[in-house]
Amino acid sequence: MLLRLALRKRRSGFVGSAVAAALALSLVAPALAQENKGPKVLRDTETEQLLRDYARPLLRVAGLEKQNIRVVIINDPSFNAFVADGRRIFVNYGAILQSETPNQLIGVLAHETGHLAGGHLARFRQQLASAQTEMIIAMLLGAGAIAAGASGGGNNGLANAGAAALAGPQSMIQRSLLSYQRQQEEQADRAGVKFLTKTGQSAKGMYDTFKRFTNDGLFSSRGADPYLQSHPMPADRVAALEGLARSSPYWDKKDPPELQLRHDMVRAKIAAFMEQPDTVYRRYPLSNTSLPARYARAISTYLHGNLGSALAQIDGLIKVQPNNPYFYEVRGQALLEGGKPAEAIPSLRKAVQLSGNAPLIEILLGQALVGTENKAYTDEAISILRAAVARENEAPLGYTELAMAYGRKGNYAEADLASAQAAYLRGDHKTARELAARAKTRFAVGSPGWVRADDIVSAKLMPGQKGN
Helix, strand or coil: CCCCEEEECCCCCCCCCHHHHHHHECCCCCCHHHCCCCEEEEECHHHHHHHHHHHHHHHHHHCCHHHEEEEEECCCCCCCECCCCEEEEEEEEEHHCCCCCCCHHHHHHHHHHHHHCHHHHHHHHHHHHHHHHHHHHHHHHHHHHHHHHCCCCCCCCHHHHHHHHHHHHHHHHHHHHHHHHHHHHHHHHHHHHHHHHHHHCCHHHHHHHHHHHHHHHHHHHHCCHHCCCCCCCCHHHHHHHHHHHHHHCCCCCCCCCCHHHHHHHHHCHHHHHHHHCHHHHCCCCCCCCHHHHHHHHHHHHHHHCCHHHHHHHHHHHHHCCCCHHHHHHHHHHHHHHCCCCHHHHHHHHHHHHHCCCCCHHHHHHHHHHCCCCCCHHHHHHHHHHHHHHHHHCHHHHHHHHHHHHHHCCHHHHHHHHHHHHHHHHHHCCCHHHHHHHHHHHHCCCCHHHHHHHHHHHHHCCCCCCCCC
């Protein structure tokens, strides 16, 4: 189930123009800083499980295994990955789609793990805070000189000196920050190769990826000032990375065929959900009878209106891999979105069972149970949805469906609370507080439901978030 969820946004405080350019680095996604224009998060059990499997060995050897670091998929077709805090690695779906082998994407994750292991984000913030202090001092001194020139009967020399005092330190501070970033990128490259070697994996995919984008950007980098770049100069970086990567005893090691198949299946799924049908069929023409190609065409077929043909194609996939939970999940999703929730239930039950009760698939099953409007399913829907949101607490859809189920039973206190939780996760804090306040009047004072509602009513917004 590919879901698009709003990513919570954080606005940074005012940053002077001299350091603004220094914020566009792989440690921070520029899109995150755009007020009210945050990217979307994509949720899919199959894709997330693959990324967890890719990242887990790297995080273990980096000493980060117990820090509950998540890999989050961003709705962006460009090739990019970044860390924006110490808890998540963000990967654009374009990076998954454009990585032809698992090793290429694993290399990207190794680089970002290097940033996390090195504590680069926290250190960069320290550098930035220091730079802002220096800049304030420089600006005050410069402004003082300008004011003195103005009050001294038009002393243009002193005023010009003040203007230079403003411009000079800004340029110097910008270069200092960019130099610090370049050092961090180089350190992340070295750490990434080290982590790959420790896990017995090749660094060739990492090298191939960087080389590919270096070749794409060589023309624009010609004549560039190396001291005004946030990343090392492309040719220098790739040369250094090649030396490190080739020194690994695992340089020629290939990805296992079964892992390559999982990778190709996820790429096919993303292409089917995110691209137009004509693009999907160019990628996966009818002459391509591989399992990934059939998967992509089946999903694209259901998304664009031919439910009967899609179900026939999905049933063909199930015959090949009868224990693949994601085929049953797609089948159930196709029926649910095709207006047949009751018919979707058996497929989704099977998907839940085969996936080991994956919470996102449980939410889809709960949605189908609620969607039948059959009161006989209400208690089961509540039980399944409660279990799902307890383990997956950042999925507004789960709380929305739970609210509907509670409402059907006449339990309006729990319905209001679930609706408030859904609104809060969507970023609609005004509605969340209103619903939570109403829920408090329905619960006994001090009860667990009352306490949860009170938490939402009194919750402080994240820095930069608006109360709507």
